[in-house]
Amino acid sequence: MKFFVDTAEVAEIKDLAASGLLDGVTTNPSLILKSGRPMLEVIKEICAIVPGPVSAETVATNHAKMLEEGRKLAKLAKNIAVKVPLTPDGLKTCKVLSSEGTMVNVTLCFSAAQALLAAKAGATFISPFVGRLDDIGQDGMHLIDEIMAIYRQYPHFKTEVLVASVRHTQHVVQAAKMGAHVATVPPNVLRQCFKHVLTDNGLKAFLDDWAKTGQSIL
Numbered sequence: 001m002k003f004f005v006d007t008a009e010v011a012e013i014k015d016l017a018a019s020g021l022l023d024g025v026t027t028n029p030s031l032i033l034k035s036g037r038p039m040l041e042v043i044k045e046i047c048a049i050v051p052g053p054v055s056a057e058t059v060a061t062n063h064a065k066m067l068e069e070g071r072k073l074a075k076l077a078k079n080i081a082v083k084v085p086l087t088p089d090g091l092k093t094c095k096v097l098s099s100e101g102t103m104v105n106v107t108l109c110f111s112a113a114q115a116l117l118a119a120k121a122g123a124t125f126i127s128p129f130v131g132r133l134d135d136i137g138q139d140g141m142h143l144i145d146e147i148m149a150i151y152r153q154y155p156h157f158k159t160e161v162l163v164a165s166v167r168h169t170q171h172v173v174q175a176a177k178m179g180a181h182v183a184t185v186p187p188n189v190l191r192q193c194f195k196h197v198l199t200d201n202g203l204k205a206f207l208d209d210w211a212k213t214g215q216s217i218l
Helices: 010-017 029-035 039-049 063-074 088-099 112-120 130-135 140-152 169-178 187-192 197-213
Strands: 002-006 024-026 054-057 080-085 103-109 125-128 160-163 182-185
Touching (some): 002 010, 002 187, 010 187, 024 182, 029 039, 039 054, 063 080, 063 088, 088 103, 103 112, 112 125, 112 140, 125 140, 140 160, 140 169, 169 182, 182 187
Parallel strands (some): 002 024, 080 103, 103 125, 125 160, 160 182
């Protein structure tokens, strides 16, 4: 499974990229707002840090304007994935941009039927929002299972399932068990994947015993 980080905070991205675990980045207008910086400036900076796909989202709702925005974003860097909403206009835009060789991330997916349409439109990534489905009492991970089952029936589909709206480490583990291609994870959740109380306790015990030896490796 590939790990993308879901943030527009450059310092966070630099820190996680140094671990070698980061395969890409996703952003959206809400994350850009939190960063407090101009969108195009932030996206360019992120693209220079991470060689993998960096999702930059359009904000227009009609096809013509969305396509114009998408083409502008695509020119920022070679690793841009233009993000469009799962609407009729969004899929029209996806089709054109994909045919031009631009990566496209179709976002705000909440049903398997929507994911099927996105694959047919040539999406590079489909972003099902599992946490938001959980919030309204549905099972977000069931949607991932459905999409993966459908995509497996059609090997000619090249669309990768990018699990989004991840809230905790079990979303990541379950997605990996289902064979999802990517999880885009908030920085705090990605760091939680490192954590286990037995790891912490074991390391403390080793270090305490090492101190008692009075030795030094260096």
